[in-house]
Amino acid sequence: MxxxxxxxxxxxxxxxxxxxxxxxxxxxxxxxxxxxxxxxxxxxxxxxxxxxxxxxxxxxxxxxxxxxxxxxxxxxxxxxxxxxxxxxxxxxxxxxxxxxxxxxxxxxxxxxxxxxxxxxxxxxxxxxxDHSGYTRFGDRLIGNWDVFLNVINVEAQLGVSEDRLCHVLYGPSESHDGHDAIRVKAALFIHVLRPLCWMGLLEEVRSGTGLKQEEHYFKTGIWREAFKLDTDSQLALVTEH
CATH class of the missing domain: 1.10.10 (Arc Repressor Mutant, subunit A)
Structure with a gap:
């Protein structure tokens, strides 16, 4: 828990x-x-x-x-x-x-x-x-917060894309048909990434526009203070300038 x-x-x-x-x-x-x-x-x-x-x-x-x-x-x-x-x-x-x-x-x-x-x-x-009502098709959360936070803790240490997180959590997008892959990505955003950003634990950085838009997520200064996670010992050192 x-x-x-x-x-x-x-x-x-x-x-x-x-x-x-x-x-x-x-x-x-x-x-x-x-x-x-x-x-x-x-x-x-x-x-x-x-x-x-x-x-x-x-x-x-x-x-x-x-x-x-x-x-x-x-x-x-x-x-x-x-x-x-x-x-x-x-x-x-x-x-x-x-x-x-x-x-x-x-x-x-x-x-x-x-x-x-x-x-x-x-x-x-x-x-x-329950964020399901905010998704287009009422899609429910796939996974649990313990897994999400521990994976994000490692992957977002230096910044991570939404596509990369979907790949780590749910496997290659090629294993889903295009429609399912879009819904999985949208559900991850609505249920997990957006709440973490709006509470200030992640920062979302967008680049590109339209179909070429990409989202990357970075842990903020309050992430480490708010969470003590099993994967803390796996974190790569971040070089500060």
Whole structure:
């Protein structure tokens, strides 16, 4: 079983984790402006979505990126915000009441303790959230977190591509038909790589565009502090410049 260790430097967690930054900014918004209005379908109202798109500056989902695809922004048009909203409710840091999103007592308490908030969010988002609904076909997780983290721990020591991780975890792509290989890769991203990036444990670096786009993943400064893994003894030394 994987256990998350405390992060001693809250500024490092804030710097690396777009999820933690977004939730802290949301809490500050509510403190200054009051509860956030909800639509009849219990989505966050457009005025907050538009504010969040600019304030969060979420990697690959900046306001510029979002408005390039949408004339107006609803919660469903800003996927990180939709997942942030779900996570706030599942961790009981916020709740719906009288047509608005309110902070709970726990949320107000943890706003002053970012390290504890990060630990709660990471535990829930990584290990207790079913991400199947965010995949195109409802694909479930293939594998377990112990294997994923130990493999990534070694492979991402100097940076690793998504294709390389799929090869190590699931074998050569030639062993699957093209359709299956795409779905396996997408499921790995949605269930494992994206949550690790959004919690600040991995950094995603993209190069190229369209069908030639490639993604590489690097461990951040809080990875080693958060995890003690069986493969730690296998890590190659990283040359620092």
């Amino acid at each position: 994987i256990f998350l260790r405390p992060i001693s430097d809250p500024s490092a967690a804030m710097r690396h984790s777009p999820m933690l930054r977004a939730i802290c900014l949301t809490f500050d918004y509510v403190t200054e402006n009051g509860p956030i209005g909800l639509t009849t379908t219990r989505a966050l109202k457009r005025y907050f979505v538009e504010w969040a798109a600019k304030a969060f500056e979420w990697p690959f989902y900046t306001a510029k990126d979002l408005y390039a695809l949408n004339k107006v922004l609803n919660e469903c048009d800003f996927p990180p915000l939709a997942l942030t909203h779900d996570l706030l409710l599942s961790t009981k840091l916020a709740r719906h009441k009288n047509g608005a999103l309110h902070l709970t007592r726990l949320g107000r308490k943890l706003r002053d303790d970012p390290s504890a908030m990060w630990a709660l969010l990471a535990e829930r988002f990584l290990f207790a959230t």
